[in-house]
Amino acid sequence: MTDRWEQGMATRRRVLGNAHVDAAEARRTAFDTPFQELITEAAWGHLWSRPDWPFRERSIVxxxxxxxxxxxxELAMHIRATANTGATEADIREALLHVAIYAGVPAANRAIRIAKETLDGMQEVS
Incomplete structure (x- = not known):
């Protein structure tokens, strides 16, 4: 594997957690391995590993x-990841209020429902 992949896997584990990444890796097949390598290197090894924004800000965006x-x-997954990124429920709420204005009320309404369900599930686990 490349250095970018190694960095990506470390960042991916830090943001999403070992259990999530281990489960995703266990489901990997020959068919989706190139895609998994792409997102590990590009999304996690490059974008999420950049020093200019901390994980909290990347999470909110x-x-x-x-x-x-x-x-x-993916929205629910990234809401769960806030347990590792430092983004708060208030951060999630504010992001979704921005979505309502800039992307539409129906999108925000659906996202708020998903956020509430996901956050409730996170409370049950902790």
């Missing part, structure tokens, strides 16, 4: 973008 695009599964 990612949540807003995923909510605006209606990417429900």
């Amino acid at each position: 990612t949540i807003a973008i995923l909510a605006a695009l209606g990417q429900d599964e």
